[in-house]
Amino acid sequence: MLKSTILSFTCYLLIGSNTFAQCTGLGSNLVAPYASNALDNGVMFDISATNTITIYCFDVNLPPLSIGDYEVYYKAGTYVGSENSPGNWTFIGSAGSIVSIGLDLATPLTIPVNVVIPLGETYGFYITASNPILSTGVFTTTNAGYSTVSSNGDIAIMGGIGIAYPFNTISANRSLNGTIRYTPGNALPVEFIDFSVIKNGESAILEWETESEYNSDYFEIERSKNGIDWNRLLLIQATGEINSPTIYQETDLAPLEGISYYRLNQYDIDGTKTFLKSVSFNYELEVERNEIRVFPNPIADRVRVFGDQSEIENLIVFNSIGQDISDNLTIIKHNGYSEIYFRDQQEGLFILKSKTNSEILIKK
Numbered sequence: 001m002l003k004s005t006i007l008s009f010t011c012y013l014l015i016g017s018n019t020f021a022q023c024t025g026l027g028s029n030l031v032a033p034y035a036s037n038a039l040d041n042g043v044m045f046d047i048s049a050t051n052t053i054t055i056y057c058f059d060v061n062l063p064p065l066s067i068g069d070y071e072v073y074y075k076a077g078t079y080v081g082s083e084n085s086p087g088n089w090t091f092i093g094s095a096g097s098i099v100s101i102g103l104d105l106a107t108p109l110t111i112p113v114n115v116v117i118p119l120g121e122t123y124g125f126y127i128t129a130s131n132p133i134l135s136t137g138v139f140t141t142t143n144a145g146y147s148t149v150s151s152n153g154d155i156a157i158m159g160g161i162g163i164a165y166p167f168n169t170i171s172a173n174r175s176l177n178g179t180i181r182y183t184p185g186n187a188l189p190v191e192f193i194d195f196s197v198i199k200n201g202e203s204a205i206l207e208w209e210t211e212s213e214y215n216s217d218y219f220e221i222e223r224s225k226n227g228i229d230w231n232r233l234l235l236i237q238a239t240g241e242i243n244s245p246t247i248y249q250e251t252d253l254a255p256l257e258g259i260s261y262y263r264l265n266q267y268d269i270d271g272t273k274t275f276l277k278s279v280s281f282n283y284e285l286e287v288e289r290n291e292i293r294v295f296p297n298p299i300a301d302r303v304r305v306f307g308d309q310s311e312i313e314n315l316i317v318f319n320s321i322g323q324d325i326s327d328n329l330t331i332i333k334h335n336g337y338s339e340i341y342f343r344d345q346q347e348g349l350f351i352l353k354s355k356t357n358s359e360i361l362i363k364k
Contacts, residue, residue, distance in 0.1 A: 027056060027183040032150045032157045032176040034061050034104040036139030040162030042128025043138050044079040045149070045176045048156045049117040053182045056114065060127060061139035061177035062100035062107045068129050068136030069096040071166075072111050079124030080146070080159070086167045086227045089126060090278050091263065104139070106179050114274045122158070127178075128165050140174035149175045154184055166228060190216050193245070195264045195277040197252075204252040204281060206234075208264055212243045219248065220265040220273075227261045227278075238266070255283040292354050298362040299342050303352075306337045311355045315340065318351040325350075 032045075047055070058072070073089040075082060082088040095110040109127070117123050129136040143149070146159040157180065162171030191211035198205045206221055216238035222230040239246050252262075263278040292307035305312050315338060317326050330341040340352075342363050350361040 027181060028152075028154065029182070030150055030152050030155055030157065030180045031106075032178050032180075033141065034106065034139075034177045035141050036061055036104055036177050038140045038142055038162060038171070038174055039063065039137050040140055040171055040174060041137050041165040041168075042126060042163050043140050043160060043174060043176050044083060044124060044126045044163055045160040046078050046080075046122050046124050046158040047117060047180065048122040048158055049119060049154065050156070051154050051184055052116065052119045053154050053184055054114070054116045055180060055182045057112060057181050058109050058125075058127060059106035059179035059181070060109055061104060062098070063137060063139065064100055064103045066100045066136050067097055069131045070094065070098055070109055070111065071128055071130045072109065072113060073126040073128075074113075074115055075124045076121070077124065078122050078159075079126065079161075082124065083161065083163060083170055084167050087261075087280050089124075089167075089227075090275065091227075091230070092275050093273075094130060104177070112272070112274070117155070126163070126167075127176075128163070130165060139177050141177060143173045143175045145173055155180065155182065190214070190266050190274070190276075192266075192276050195262075195279060197262050197279050197281040199255075199281075199283060200251075202253075204255040204262075204283065206250045206252060206262060207247065208276070209245060209247045210239075211245055213239055213246065214241055215269050216240060217267045217269045217271075220267065221250065222263040222265065223252070223256065224261040224263070225256055227280075230263060233262075255281065257283055292357050292359065294352065294359050294361065297359075298364045300364065301343050302339055302341045303361060304337050304339050305352065305354070307354065307357075309336070311357070312338050313355070316353045317361075318353070319345075320349045 071094040072092040074092055075089045092113055093111040098110060101107045127138060140162055149157040157176060160175040162174035190213050193209040193211055195208040218238050219236045220232060221234040223233045224230045233252060234250055236248060236250060259280060259282050261278055261280050264276040266274045266276055292305055292311060295304050297303060305315060315331060316324060317329055319325050332339045345363055347363050352359045352361050
């Protein structure tokens with residue numbers, strides 16, 4: 001099982017009665033030059049770690065006088081090949097009403113990142129305005145292709161594209177204008193192992209494991225139909241302080257039909273929220289098929305269809321080329337069966353469809 005690690009880091013910027021988690025200048029940083037000549041809704045780029053590092057947050061180059069809402073995503077491995085695939089990305093967080101400091105200046109994003117990149121690994125990041133009107137977005141710099149934008153002894157900022165919100169039209173060859181704020185190594189209030197969702201009958205089993213915990217208060221599970229809009233599903237009390245593996249298990253008794261997404265977050269006792277992992281889940285309803293009987297088959301003039309009333313309430317008939325011809329037939333409902341008249345139809349094959357079943361009919 002691949003182990004990933006996380007940390008919680010925060011201080012606060014007070015504006016009126018609202019409190020926003022904000023990254024500070026503590027630790028180390030790497031600057032991608034603030035030399036803008038392009039404006040995009042968002043920017044994707046890679047960070048490669050020469051040594052294990054923990055990213056606290058980002059500063060970015062925002063349009064002067066702008067006030068906007070922003071989101072940050074990440075993925076293990078390069079962004080290349082996943083530019084238009086939201087399911088491959090993990091949502092880190094969002095913040096509203098971020099005020100630009102000015103053109104080609106470092107505006108802090110008030111979104112704690114708290115992502116550990118292990119030694120020798122590359123992670124992709126996506127920073128984007130989430131209300132992309134003309135006055136918001138991120139400034140970038142055009143480049144000649146995927147290459148190193150900036151580096152030091154710990155990390156390198158690689159490649160870059162502009163991209164419309166969300167995960168939409170690509171503007172190739174755009175470099176980040178920004179500051180990566182990080183610390184070498186990792187500091188771990190929670191050492192996270194994995195999070196999974198498994199189908200169990202008509203429910204979903206949510207299971208996650210931690211290696212150790214320190215000052216951990218509770219876990220939050222959110223659910224989404226599209227991977228973008230999330231709703232809280234469960235709150236679960238954490239063990240708190242433990243230096244051995246802990247397995248948590250909860251149940252979603254009413255999972256969403258089709259493909260959905262689950263996201264696991266952890267909260268420290270000081271209220272700091274840290275994203276852990278999101279996973280996709282495919283829940284297909286198991287439909288109980290009710291039997292139907294048809295007689296006679298082959299058909300001379302008419303056929304009777306027997307079955308539960310709910311099963312045969314709305315019968316549909318298709319011809320051999322897949323056309324729905326139900327409106328051209330006389331269908332008479334009786335108690336416990338229906339009669340379908342084929343007297344005006346040519347000889348051949350037909351498909352009869354009920355609520356959960358289908359039969360091939362032959363007219364001679």
